[in-house]
Amino acid sequence: MEFAPGDVVELKSGGPLLTVVTATAEKVSCIWFEETVGEFRTHEFAPVLLSKAELEGEEEDEDEEDEDEDER
16 A cells, blocks of 8 residues: 555554555555644654544545545
C-alpha cells in the first residue's frame, strides 16, 4: 500500500491516528498529538505496519462529490 503526505493512518496493532509527513517504499514518517504528555510526537514506521484510517464522514463526503459531478 502506498502512502502520501497528509494521509491519516493507524498502526495495524492499534493506537492513535497518525498523519503521514513523508513516505518512501522503506519508511513512513508520521506525526500525532500525544494527549497524555500534551505534545506532538513523530516516528518512522515500516509501511507494512500501517493501514489507512477509515474516518467518519469520509464516505459521505465522497458521495456528495459524486452527486455534484452528476448534476453538472
